[in-house]
Amino acid sequence: MRISESKAQQMRLIILRSAILAIVALLLFPMSAAMAASGKGWVITDWFRVLNFTVLVVALFFILRKPVSTALSSRIDGIKKQLADLEAQKEAAEKKLADYSDKLSELEKEAEHIVADYIKQGNEAKARILKEAEASAEKLQAQARRNIEHEFDQAKKQLQAEVLEKSLAKAEEIIKEKISADDQNRLVDEYLEKVEA
Numbered sequence: 451m452r453i454s455e456s457k458a459q460q461m462r463l464i465i466l467r468s469a470i471l472a473i474v475a476l477l478l479f480p481m482s483a484a485m486a487a488s489g490k491g492w493v494i495t496d497w498f499r500v501l502n503f504t505v506l507v508v509a510l511f512f513i514l515r516k517p518v519s520t521a522l523s524s525r526i527d528g529i530k531k532q533l534a535d536l537e538a539q540k541e542a543a544e545k546k547l548a549d550y551s552d553k554l555s556e557l558e559k560e561a562e563h564i565v566a567d568y569i570k571q572g573n574e575a576k577a578r579i580l581k582e583a584e585a586s587a588e589k590l591q592a593q594a595r596r597n598i599e600h601e602f603d604q605a606k607k608q609l610q611a612e613v614l615e616k617s618l619a620k621a622e623e624i625i626k627e628k629i630s631a632d633d634q635n636r637l638v639d640e641y642l643e644k645v646e647a
Contacts, residue, residue, distance in 0.1 A: 458523070458526055462519050462522050462523065465522060466515065466518060466519065466522075469518070470507065470511060473507065473510075
């Protein structure tokens with residue numbers, strides 16, 4: 451809101467004229483009230499009073515015109531300066547707000563990036579753990595297979611040994627039943643002949 455110089459000058463003149471009229475009215479009102487109360491009417495001294503008053507007003511006008519207009523123009527300049535300062539402060543505040551908004555959006559992007567990194571690291575750790583678990587499971591299965599095969603071989607050998615032992619016992623029993631004393635003597639003699647030879 452800028453006021454041009456001509457409008458500012460017109461406003462100063464209007465304010466100055468209004469002030470002069472107000473002073474004249476204030477000074478004339480008591481004089482007219484005093485005349486009405488005395489009942490004399492208008493006399494020659496009244497003309498001198500009015501003339502003195504007019505000279506006083508004109509003198510005050512010329513004397514106070516420059517200080518009043520200077521005071522008013524300085525007030526207008528002060529208001530303009532305040533408006534300019536406020537406008538500059540507003541622009542600075544808007545710039546700060548824009549900077550903070552930019553920083554906030556950067557922080558949000560950075561936070562999203564950090565969260566994405568943590569999710570990625572979590573997924574990688576999950577995949578690594580699953581892979582290690584699979585490898586461990588395969589090792590355990592292979593170990594279990596080897597243990598089972600070993601136990602199976604042990605059981606097989608033990609079973610074969612038991613079968614052999616029982617077979618030998620059964621064969622011995624069958625041989626004892628079927629071999630007579632003559633057959634036994636003949637076998638001993640054949641064995642001794644082989645050993646001597």
